[in-house]
Amino acid sequence: MTTEPPDVHPFSHTGKFFNAVGLALKNAGLTIVTLTLYRFWARTSMRRRIWSHAWVMGDSFEYTGTGWELFRGFLISLIFFFIPATFVLYIAPLVMEPTSAAWLTFAFYVILVPLFAAARYWMRRYQLSRTRWRGIRMGLDGSAWGFAAASWGWWWLQQLSLGWYTPVARINRARLMWNNTRFGDQPFEFIDDGRSPTHGLWLPFALGWFGFVIAYIVSLLIAGFLIALLAQYGIFSPTNEDGETNEWLMFVTVGITLLTAIVLAYSLWAPYRAAAMNRIASLILLDGARFKLRVKTIPFLLIQLAGWAMIILSLGLLAPLAGYMQVRYISNRLVMIGTPKFADINQPTIAAPGAGESLADAFDLDMGVGLI
Amino acid sequence: MIQGRYIDGRTALVHTAEVELGQEALTIDAAGARHSWVYSELRRADDGNRRIILRQRKQDNGERLTLEMDAAGALRLAAPHLFKARAQGVEHPGVVGGVMAGAWSLAALFLVGVPFAADPIARYMPAQYREQIGDVAWAQVNAISEICDDSDEAEAILNGVAYRMIEASGVPQRDEIWISIVDAPMPNAFALPDNSIIVTDDLIAMAEHPDEVTGVIAHEIAHIEENHVMQGIVRQIGAGIFFDVVFGGAGAGQALALASMNLSGLRYTRDDEAEADGRGLAYLDASGINAGPIADLFERLSEMMEERERGEFPTILSSHPANRERAAAARARARPDLPPSMDEREWTIVRQACGGGAGQNAAEDDEPPAEEAPPETPPGPNNAPPEAAPAPPPGRAAPESVP
Numbered sequence: 001m002t003t004e005p006p007d008v009h010p011f012s013h014t015g016k017f018f019n020a021v022g023l024a025l026k027n028a029g030l031t032i033v034t035l036t037l038y039r040f041w042a043r044t045s046m047r048r049r050i051w052s053h054a055w056v057m058g059d060s061f062e063y064t065g066t067g068w069e070l071f072r073g074f075l076i077s078l079i080f081f082f083i084p085a086t087f088v089l090y091i092a093p094l095v096m097e098p099t100s101a102a103w104l105t106f107a108f109y110v111i112l113v114p115l116f117a118a119a120r121y122w123m124r125r126y127q128l129s130r131t132r133w134r135g136i137r138m139g140l141d142g143s144a145w146g147f148a149a150a151s152w153g154w155w156w157l158q159q160l161s162l163g164w165y166t167p168v169a170r171i172n173r174a175r176l177m178w179n180n181t182r183f184g185d186q187p188f189e190f191i192d193d194g195r196s197p198t199h200g201l202w203l204p205f206a207l208g209w210f211g212f213v214i215a216y217i218v219s220l221l222i223a224g225f226l227i228a229l230l231a232q233y234g235i236f237s238p239t240n241e242d243g244e245t246n247e248w249l250m251f252v253t254v255g256i257t258l259l260t261a262i263v264l265a266y267s268l269w270a271p272y273r274a275a276a277m278n279r280i281a282s283l284i285l286l287d288g289a290r291f292k293l294r295v296k297t298i299p300f301l302l303i304q305l306a307g308w309a310m311i312i313l314s315l316g317l318l319a320p321l322a323g324y325m326q327v328r329y330i331s332n333r334l335v336m337i338g339t340p341k342f343a344d345i346n347q348p349t350i351a352a353p354g355a356g357e358s359l360a361d362a363f364d365l366d367m368g369v370g371l372i
Numbered sequence: 373m374i375q376g377r378y379i380d381g382r383t384a385l386v387h388t389a390e391v392e393l394g395q396e397a398l399t400i401d402a403a404g405a406r407h408s409w410v411y412s413e414l415r416r417a418d419d420g421n422r423r424i425i426l427r428q429r430k431q432d433n434g435e436r437l438t439l440e441m442d443a444a445g446a447l448r449l450a451a452p453h454l455f456k457a458r459a460q461g462v463e464h465p466g467v468v469g470g471v472m473a474g475a476w477s478l479a480a481l482f483l484v485g486v487p488f489a490a491d492p493i494a495r496y497m498p499a500q501y502r503e504q505i506g507d508v509a510w511a512q513v514n515a516i517s518e519i520c521d522d523s524d525e526a527e528a529i530l531n532g533v534a535y536r537m538i539e540a541s542g543v544p545q546r547d548e549i550w551i552s553i554v555d556a557p558m559p560n561a562f563a564l565p566d567n568s569i570i571v572t573d574d575l576i577a578m579a580e581h582p583d584e585v586t587g588v589i590a591h592e593i594a595h596i597e598e599n600h601v602m603q604g605i606v607r608q609i610g611a612g613i614f615f616d617v618v619f620g621g622a623g624a625g626q627a628l629a630l631a632s633m634n635l636s637g638l639r640y641t642r643d644d645e646a647e648a649d650g651r652g653l654a655y656l657d658a659s660g661i662n663a664g665p666i667a668d669l670f671e672r673l674s675e676m677m678e679e680r681e682r683g684e685f686p687t688i689l690s691s692h693p694a695n696r697e698r699a700a701a702a703r704a705r706a707r708p709d710l711p712p713s714m715d716e717r718e719w720t721i722v723r724q725a726c727g728g729g730a731g732q733n734a735a736e737d738d739e740p741p742a743e744e745a746p747p748e749t750p751p752g753p754n755n756a757p758p759e760a761a762p763a764p765p766p767g768r769a770a771p772e773s774v775p
Contacts, residue, residue, distance in 0.1 A: 041471075064417075134384045343384075347382065
């Protein structure tokens with residue numbers, strides 16, 4: 001008896017880069033003239049552009065959120081986060097006894113860690129609820145506070161293990177997220193494939209972890225070499241006319257070292273980032289269909305570095321483009337193996353949130369576009 | 373008849389559909405059922421992805437109709453509004469206008485309205501709040517400088533001179549102002565929210581005449597009388613709230629507001645500085661003190677400004693533009709015939725504050741050492757001897773006790 005191989009359905013993204021540039025520039029202009037308040041509508045339009053050009057099985061995804069929903073979420077965050085934060089940070093130091101005010105501020109920052117995780121969960125819940133494929137809405141079940149509490153515990157384990165718990169924490173977060181994610185009424189599953197969930201992650205993680213030290217040493221050497229080169233060509237002299245140390249030497253050395261170290265360290269973490277994304281995708285199941293992501297370290301790193309360059313050079317205004325490029329790359333490297341029984345998948349039974357991402361905006365979690 | 377793909381919104385199945393474009397509505401024939409969609413109730417869901425995807429505008433139940441682009445011509449004739457930007461979800465220009473108006477109104481309220489009302493807001497702010505902000509500022513003073521244990525007599529002399537000016541000009545905060553000398557690595561003097569005045573030993577070391585220090589103190593008393601410190605804080609808190617409201621949270625705004633309560637945030641506007649200059653010179657006039665030496669100080673500052681880069685730390689050079697103009701204004705009111713505000717003995721005591729390290733610090737900082745000998749003028753009738761200096765306000769007898 002032979003088993004037929006399952007159908008393979010590749011995802012694709014048909015978005016044109018310069019088309020997205022035009023939208024991003026228009027959004028950036030309106031964001032400036034509205035003192036950034038247009039950002040809710042800007043984010044919505046870019047998400048719509050990204051989702052609508054991602055395809056699988058001949059149908060595109062669709063983003064149905066609106067700028068007003070995000071704005072409403074922002075107003076809610078003003079009431080439930082901004083006003084208490086204003087009290088703690090502005091008013092308490094004036095009206096409370098200094099020790100009590102200091103404790104209140106400390107407590108505020110302690111609460112921020114799980115609140116950050118909860119905000120990420122709410123953001124994902126909102127985005128999924130506004131994402132459709134073949135008219136069927138996606139969704140996220142489960143408790144944001146449960147996720148926040150678990151994330152908080154994992155965060156502490158990461159700190160206590162000097163970072164070595166990070167791969168496990170990442171898998172744990174993915175498991176919790178995906179086990180609560182729905183396509184219509186069909187839940188995704190984060191499966192056990194017989195191997196450790198962190199299989200294939202430890203070597204690239206070790207490269208990134210030890211790479212920190214290597215990056216620092218190498219960047220010092222590079223800085224020394226560059227300064228010597230600049231001196232040789234008379235562009236920059238480490239000493240002034242009196243033979244004393246040039247007062248800019250320290251700034252130039254620290255600047256070159258930091259910049260090089262950041263780029264190097266970020267690059268050395270790239271294999272881990274790619275491996276983690278591929279591994280997580282391989283453990284996701286939807287009604288018998290598996291997923292396979294083939295993110296390659298170097299191309300994805302180049303896309304990320306180009307994205308950061310755009311973000312820095314545009315002072316953050318073109319951040320959505322960075323997200324756009326990443327989604328486009330990932331979409332073109334993702335396949336679904338097997339076919340879910342679409343006739344049995346109905347609209348979800350879980351309610352969609354009425355307002356947008358609220359705290360995610362306050363914490364600037366999505367860098368302008370939001371990646372689910 | 374046009375071929376299309378119909379999704380019923382109940383399951384994730386796609387049905388082949390035959391679509392007929394009528395006058396007011398299109399008809400979909402799919403999966404053995406007919407559906408009629410009125411054009412005016414339709415919106416696009418494709419965002420330009422080379423297909424035409426239609427959905428119902430109200431009550432989106434997931435039903436979708438997908439047409440190939442070759443149907444665009446016929447559909448455009450039947451329902452031209454579906455080819456306009458708004459059908460794709462682009463917001464009405466009125467929304468952009470409203471958002472812009474709202475943003476700029478907030479900016480006007482917090483960045484113009486609050487500074488405009490800073491004076492009354494600061495004046496009606498309860499004394500308790502001012503004291504608490506003062507505590508924060510004092511904590512900063514203690515962090516960046518050392519209160520000098522051996523400077524009680526020098527402080528008493530400076531407070532005596534200050535009291536003389538306060539009395540002569542009727543400064544209302546007469547019982548709150550108290551001058552402290554600190555050991556700090558920069559020439560500076562500044563007023564705190566609780567109406568204390570800090571004078572650094574480097575400022576004393578930099579001075580070549582006692583009336584230069586007196587002139588600086590007069591300037592700081594004027595800031596206190598005009599409530600400039602609290603006005604600056606109100607302005608910065610207003611700006612902080614604005615940045616948080618508009619930019620969305622825990623960031624620049626809070627940093628700005630918190631900084632306003634710290635030393636580095638105690639900045640004045642140019643108008644405040646000009647006002648304090650004028651008022652300070654009036655104090656000198658009223659109490660019979662020569663404004664010539666403060667003009668000399670301003671001129672030296674001008675030369676220093678031209679020679680040196682501004683450092684990271686706030687110095688007396690910061691936020692005091694156009695020192696040459698200030699020097700000219702002070703020179704115009706100089707009365708060289710008047711005796712110095714401190715006699716030789718007092719000036720020697722003041723210069724020996726902080727372990728006599730004033731000159732030492734100045735040498736370390738490459739400041740020009742005071743070459744001019746202390747004036748040998750005997751105490752004038754207006755010179756309050758140290759013994760006659762006012763007692764510090766309650767709670768400020770020993771600066772170390774300040775939180």
